[in-house]
Amino acid sequence: MARSAASDRDDARSDEARSDDARPSEEPGGASPPALAVEGVSKRFRDGEESVLAVDDVGLTVERGSVVGLLGPNGAGKTTLIKCALGIVLPDAGSVRVFGTDVGDGRRAAYADVDAMLEGARNDYWRLTVRENLRYFATIAGVDPDSVRGRHDRLLDRLELTEKADTPVRELSRGMKQKVSLASVLAGGAELVFLDEPTLGLDVESSRTLRRELRRLAREEGLTVVLSSHDMDVVEAVCDRVVMMANGRIVADDTVAALRSGTERDAVRVVSADIDDAVVATLEERFDVRAVETDRDGRDHGGAGSTAVEVAAAGDELYDLMDALREAGVTVEDVETVRPDLEDVFVDRTGTEGDANPRGRSP
Template sequence: MAVKIVEVKNLKKSYKKRKTKEYITAVNDISFTVNKGEILGLLGPNGAGKTTTIKMICGLVVPDSGAITINGIDNQSKRLRAQEHISAVLEGNRNLYWRLTVRENMEYFAGNRGKSRKEVTSQIEELLHQFRLKDKENEMVNRLSRGMQQKLAIAVAMLAGSEVILLDEPTLGLDIETGYEVRELLREIVREQKRTIIITSHDMDVIQDLCERTVIINSGKVVTNDRVENLMKLFEVRAYVIKLDGHLSEEQHHLLLEKFPLLVYTPDTFQSTLEVELTQSQDIYELFDVLKLEQIPVDTIDRKTINFEQVFMKIVKGETQDAVSERA
């Protein structure tokens, strides 16, 4: 049975607009949990309420109502104790001191957590080797590449010893090689150290590759809470590519567009291709009824390859409200 390490319950937060009395609801009754030892994707388009939610989990913003517990500790009444169990690398914030060296940064931030230099020496050595930063330990951070700065920020977060690590856009701006290196490091952190990681990212390849489950927020609400593989399967079985040995008539094309507005029809010299998404599995019979009108031979039928970015966009656009249900 999964052990919950972070619980977010009925969270709400509104902000007052500058120079007006109008209030904007950023987070509207959000609830979800994070299980111990999982990599969870926390996603949402710009303005969805995701950043506000992250800041409330990190104790940087106080919610109007609702509750957050981290490792069973209330994040409001016992904020300092709760925050001992989570560390964060937030995009757009200075997670490092640029005029200190790599090693000095690690020692400084460990000291902020109440750890002496002697106490963390061996752990720093281990992390320097694990993150391939040993040969840069005396280099000033402002001279490091973006990838090395990001790896150092994650290493600093790990040095805190917290069970939960929140990473905001961990691969943003990284080259392909470093991006894959960071992904493998995160897998290793979960696999070998049993840490829990919450990732926010606009790179859906990262989410698809790393996360077991994803919570998607839109307009201040949770719109999906499910395993990534379940969401991929849901859309994969409904998307088809059909090759025809011939062309649709105008009547057929019109009838298909009425029933399948997302249909893409691509005629070629002798063949044509239909890309279609079915709302219900039985819709395929209606599709073939239209094709039979002109007795067009069907050459091949294949499931359309779909990636998590497409899944995310469909969910955010509300194209799947009947097909996708929230699951805790």
């Protein structure tokens, strides 16, 4: 559980909760149950005219060993859904099952192997050193910290924290504290972890380190991750699957490749020194011109004074575009296809632009 609910987490990680009889090991038919199954969950806050339906009849399944990204603009319901899945917020309707155990029937058993790092929460004890935090959170997970010292050493090494292992967390930078929080979440060997904005405050290299370690843990150790982030690069690089939310409901759920191929945002980028304002105006009358970039000294586009125009065109429209350029006396220097990225899909599916913070910039 998240550090903000440490007492619940202590219960969830007790030896009693780890007993073989406490959790169903198989679904009907012999298959192992998914790591997380959310069915028909709804949550409303406040009453009357001020009421807000934060989560609206959401269903979601996360298979074991997968990394699932959860995206949505501010107010989409992501955090509320995560808190419902963690038992921090009780839903008004629906059910949550963790490794086959219904949270309502067996809270301690359900959360025995679950941990979380939540944005805005104090996820570590800052007076303790980095290593002391790992030992502490392993202990409250019901694990002898001496028995997993090797695991802790590997986490410190892979997250580039070894040199700071005996440094109090309060003396570390924001980015280093974020990495310590992740290491603490993984210290007790949780099988399902929820990470809310895990790269917040990290520099580029630290973010790459975190992505690499998450992929390794999922691939080699079967860790299941639900990752909520505004950093599209991280989601695209790490996640097997992406779930997008808007207005409390799921509006997309698929692999990154499938989501990108399903959007109508294919375009072509044409570069030429012959493209001037008049040519651009002509193109805008006939086509969907998405961007115009002028490189007056030619360093970026390969020719003095070249201009790049991005136009939504596919199929017959591409031929029409080439005809229009030829009629305007434009000699094409370069042309390339522009494929939609995850940000484009996000805008299409959620109807929002700007809230996604696509490249990890501080909101």
